[in-house]
Amino acid sequence: TSASLVLDPAFTIAPVNRRTFGTFVEHMGRCVYTGIYEPGHATADEDGFRKDVLELTRELGVSLVRYPGGNFVSGYRWEDGVGPREGRPRRLDLAWHSVETNQFGLDEFIRWCAKADVEPMMAVNLGTRGVQEALDLLEYANHPGGTALSDLRGQHGATTPYGITWWCLGNELDGPWQIGHKTATEYGRLAAETARAMRMVEPDLQLVACGSSSSRMPTFGTWEREVLRESYDFVDHISCHAYYGNDDGDTASFLASAVDMDRFIDSVVASADHVGAELKSRKRIDISFDEWNVWYGERSRRTDGPGDQWEVAPRRIEDEYNVADAVVVGNLLISLLRHSDRVAVACLAQLANVIAPIMTEPGGPAWRQPTFHPFALTSRLAAGDVLRVETSSPLIETAKFGEVPAVDAVATYDEGGKLAVFLVNRSADTPIEVEVDLTRTAVAEILEAHTLTDADPLAVNSATNPDRVTPRPTEGVQLADGRLKLTLPAISWTALGLA
Ligand code: AHR
Numbered sequence: 001t002s003a004s005l006v007l008d009p010a011f012t013i014a015p016v017n018r019r020t021f022g023t024f025v026e027h028m029g030r031c032v033y034t035g036i037y038e039p040g041h042a043t044a045d046e047d048g049f050r051k052d053v054l055e056l057t058r059e060l061g062v063s064l065v066r067y068p069g070g071n072f073v074s075g076y077r078w079e080d081g082v083g084p085r086e087g088r089p090r091r092l093d094l095a096w097h098s099v100e101t102n103q104f105g106l107d108e109f110i111r112w113c114a115k116a117d118v119e120p121m122m123a124v125n126l127g128t129r130g131v132q133e134a135l136d137l138l139e140y141a142n143h144p145g146g147t148a149l150s151d152l153r154g155q156h157g158a159t160t161p162y163g164i165t166w167w168c169l170g171n172e173l174d175g176p177w178q179i180g181h182k183t184a185t186e187y188g189r190l191a192a193e194t195a196r197a198m199r200m201v202e203p204d205l206q207l208v209a210c211g212s213s214s215s216r217m218p219t220f221g222t223w224e225r226e227v228l229r230e231s232y233d234f235v236d237h238i239s240c241h242a243y244y245g246n247d248d249g250d251t252a253s254f255l256a257s258a259v260d261m262d263r264f265i266d267s268v269v270a271s272a273d274h275v276g277a278e279l280k281s282r283k284r285i286d287i288s289f290d291e292w293n294v295w296y297g298e299r300s301r302r303t304d305g306p307g308d309q310w311e312v313a314p315r316r317i318e319d320e321y322n323v324a325d326a327v328v329v330g331n332l333l334i335s336l337l338r339h340s341d342r343v344a345v346a347c348l349a350q351l352a353n354v355i356a357p358i359m360t361e362p363g364g365p366a367w368r369q370p371t372f373h374p375f376a377l378t379s380r381l382a383a384g385d386v387l388r389v390e391t392s393s394p395l396i397e398t399a400k401f402g403e404v405p406a407v408d409a410v411a412t413y414d415e416g417g418k419l420a421v422f423l424v425n426r427s428a429d430t431p432i433e434v435e436v437d438l439t440r441t442a443v444a445e446i447l448e449a450h451t452l453t454d455a456d457p458l459a460v461n462s463a464t465n466p467d468r469v470t471p472r473p474t475e476g477v478q479l480a481d482g483r484l485k486l487t488l489p490a491i492s493w494t495a496l497g498l499a
Contacts, residue, residue: 001394001430001431001432001433002394002432002433002434002435003391003392003393003394003405003406003407003432003433003434003435003488004391004392004434004435004436004437005389005390005391005392005407005409005411005421005423005434005435005436005437006389006390006436006437006440007387007389007411007413007419007421007436007437007438007440007441008387008388008440008441009385009387009413009440009441010440011387011388012385012386012387012388012413013338013339013340013341013385013386013387013388014340014341014385014386015340015384015385015386016337016340016382016383016384016385016386016412017340017343017344017345018063018064019063019064019119019344019345019346020063020333020336020337020340020343020345020346020382021061021062021063021064021346021375021378021379022062022063022064022065022066022121022290022345022346022347022348023057023060023062023064023065023066023347023348023349023350023351023357024065024066024067024070024290024291024347024348024349024350024351025065025066025067025068025109025350025351025352026067026068026069026070026071026072026073026349026350026354027068027069027070027072027076027093027096027100027104028069028070028071028072028095028096028316028350028354029096029098029313029314029315029316029317029318029353029354030313030314030315030316030318030352030353030354030360030362031350031351031352031353031354031356032104032313033101033103033104033312033313034313034353034360034362035050035053035351035352035353035354035356035358035360036049036050036053036054036057036112036351036352037049037050037103037104037108037112038050038360038362038363040363041362041363042363045115047108047111047112047115048104048108049111049112049115050360050366052360052365052366053352053358053360053366054112054115054116056358056366056368056372057116057118057351057358058116058117059376060357060358060372060375060376060379061375061376061378061379061380062116062118062351062379063118063119063379064118064119064120064121064166064345064347065113065116065118065119065120065121065347065351066121066122066123066168066290066347067109067120067121067122067123068081068106068109068122068123069095069123069171070095070123070171070291070349070350071095071096071171071172071177071178071179072093072095072096072100073123073124073125073127073168073170073171074095074125074126074127074128074170074171074172074173074178074179074180075093075094075095075125075127075128075179075180076100076125077091077125077129077133078105078106078125078133078136078137078140079136079140080100080102080105081102081104081105081106081107081108082105082106082107082140082152082153082156083152083156085103088101088102088103088105089102090102092310094179095179096314096316097310098310098311098312098313098314098316099310099311099312100312101312106122106137106140106141106162107153107156107157107158110141110158110162119165119166120162120164120166121164121166121167121168121290121345121347122137122141122164122166122167122168123167123168123170123171124137124167124168124169124170124194125170126169126170126171126173126180126187126190126191126194127170127171127173127178127179127180127181128179128180130190130194131190131193131194131197134169134194134197134198135197135198135201136149138167138198138201138202139201140152140153141153141161141162141164142161142162142163142164142201142202143161143201144161145159145161165204165205165206166205166206166208166288166345167198167205167206167207167208168208168210168239168288168290169190169191169194169195169207169208169209169210169235170187170190170191170210171210172210172213172241173187173210174187174210174211174212174213174217174219174223175213175217178213183226184219184222184223184225184226184227185226185230187210187227188209188226188227188228188229188230188231189230189231191209191210191227191230191231191234191235192230192231192233192234192235195207195209195231195234195235196234199234206236206237206344207234207235207236207237208235208236208237208238208239208288208290208345209227209228209231209235209237209238209239210227210238210239211223211224211227211238211239211240211241211268211287212224212240212241213241214241214242214243215242215260215263215264215267220267221267221271224238224268224271224272224275225271225274225275228271228272228275228285229275229278229279232275232276232279232281232283232285233279233281233283235285236285236286236344237285237286237287237288237344237345238268238272238285238286238287238288239287239288239289239290239291240264240265240268240287240288240289240290240292241289241290241291241292241349242260242261242264242289242291242292243291243292243293243294243295243349243355244257244260244261244293244294244295244328244332245294245295245296245297246296246324247296247297250398250399250400251324251428252396252397252398252399252428253398253399253400253401254324254328255324255327255328255331255426255427255428255491256396256398256400256401256404256426257294257328257331257332258328258331258332258334258335258408258424259398259401259404260400260401261292261332261335261336262335262338262339265287265289265335265339265342265343268287269287269339269342272284272285272286272287273285286342286343286344287339287342287343287344287345288343288344288345288346289336289343289345289346289347290345290346290347290349291347291349292332292336292346292347292348292349293329293332293348293349293350293355293371294319294321294325294328294329294355294371295317295319295355296319315353316354317354317355318353318354318355318356318359319355320369320460320462321369321370321371321460322370322457322458322459322460322469323370323452323453323454323456323457323458323459323469323491324457324458324491325370325371326369326370326371326373326374326452326469326493327374327424327426327452327453327457327491327492327493329348329371329374329375330374330378330422330424330452330493330495331408331424331426331493333374333375333378333422334408334409334410334422334424335408337378337382337386337410337412337422338386338389338410340386348375356369357369357371357372357375358372359461359463361463364463365463365466367461367462367463367466368461368466368467368470369460369461370452370459370460370461370469373450373452373469373470373471374452374493374495377450377471377495378422378495381412381420381422381448381495381497382412382420382422383412383414383418383420384412384413384414384415384416384418385412385413385414386410386411386412387410387411387412387413389409389410389411391405391407391408391409393405393406393407393408393432394406394407394427394430394432396426396427404426405426406425406426406427406430406432407423407424407425407426407432407434407488408423408424408426409421409422409423409424410422413441416499417441417442417443417499418447418497418498418499419438419441419443419496419497419498419499420495420496420497420498421436421484421494421495421496421498422493422494422495422496423488423493423494423495423496424488424492424493424494425488425489425490425491425492426491427490427491428490428491429490430490431487431488431489431490432487432488433485433486433487433488434485434486434487434488435483435484435485436483436484436485437482437483438479438482438483438484438498439481439482439483441482443479443482443498443499444479444499445479445498445499446477446479446484446496446497446498447497447498447499448495448496448497449473449474449477449486449494449495449496449497450471450472450473450474450494450495450496451471451472451473451474451475451488451489451492451493451494452469452470452471452472452492452493452494453472453489453490453491453492453493454469457491471495474486474494474496475487477496479498484496484498
């Protein structure tokens with residue numbers, strides 16, 4: 001029941017990529033309406049943005065936000081959401097069986113991004129639409145002026161172009177649930193032609209082709225290969241989406257979800273590099289992990305709307321996260337950081353109310369879910385280079401992944417000599433002592449140490465008890481003679497800042 005880690009600043013994976021700390025705002029449920037946007041709310045600013053949510057977004061340490069979907073984008077007409085609000089049409093949103101009022105659209109999103117201090121990432125509709133509409137959106141968003149669509153943006157109050165660099169070429173088009181679902185070859189051709197035309201406008205865009213909507217899709221692997229065979233020369237990234245839950249009561253496997261994320265990333269990297277090899281290309285395709293989180297099919301259904309009525313901003317998949325879920329989220333961030341050499345972007349899906357770290361009540365308060373904390377601390381502490389960590393750990397048995405190390409860890413080290421270490425104990429019942437060998441670093445002092453754990457791993461936060469679950473100072477952590485010693489409680493996540 002003890003583990004050890006060796007950290008050596010000489011062995012680095014890649015610089016910490018700030019875009020690892022992206023999230024996602026979809027027109028779905030209450031993510032936009034009564035989530036980030038609620039005119040009339042006590043904290044609403046002149047744009048109708050909830051200032052309490054803006055503040056929490058900044059505290060969360062978000063770097064980038066993907067928008068406007070998700071499944072929603074595959075039936076979306078972006079032009080419905082710009083121009084005078086009173087003239088904007090109400091439309092059926094087939095993806096989430098609700099009514100879209102279009103009171104929030106691209107111009108509002110860009111204003112919100114500036115206030116939240118995040119970079120926008122836009123998705124274009126390649127479900128019901130194609131190359132022309134993607135070009136129109138790009139011209140409206142990014143062209144300086146002197147053309148119909150760029151001047152229209154100016155008339156709407158934005159003379160400065162939005163300069164959006166990151167673009168998703170559709171969403172989950174491998175999924176039969178997707179409006180405009182396609183075969184890999186059909187989608188690969190469309191992605192290639194859309195990308196090629198978008199680059200005629202702006203060569204330096206960062207373009208993301210859709211990978212599989214999960215590694216459990218029957219087409220996983222062949223989808224990536226076929227899409228990239230068609231589009232390799234025109235796109236920069238391939239997307240990954242993964243959601244983990246504990247619906248079947250297999251807690252051991254659930255706590256080890258990051259093992260699946262590790263394998264998923266490695267497989268997609270291998271698939272992309274295989275196509276690169278086939279094409280004799282010197283170009284490398286990286287990963288945009290633009291949807292990831294814990295998501296419970298079963299638990300979330302409790303807060304779903306009836307489904308047979310067309311409502312505005314109905315409650316959809318408002319998962320209430322517990323301590324164990326937060327530990328898994330912390331571990332998934334460890335996996336993403338460990339893959340910083342190939343993961344260019346990652347987006348926690350989503351930001352507010354819909355499987356989200358931030359919850360709100362209409363007209364009421366906003367609060368942090370337990371999953372908020374590992375994200376916020378990792379974003380704040382990770383800096384410099386990601387280190388290649390050598391870990392030796394007791395193993396635990398899982399039904400889904402076989403034997404896996406109980407302790408997983410990653411570390412970052414910056415030029416100023418600041419070290420951050422992130423650790424997780426995935427054992428459901430056994431505390432584990434850990435010794436971290438820091439003798440190869442210049443570190444002499446623990447600046448901060450936080451652990452998220454609880455006697456009740458099912459404890460949650462709520463509007464009336466918003467801080468029931470928060471990280472606490474790590475008990476008994478010591479640093480002497482270059483050796484850091486601590487005990488990781490069962491089902492726990494720990495973040496340490498040292499210098
Ligand atoms: O994030 C919720 C949904 O999950 C997204 O709309 C879709 O892309 C994915 O299936």
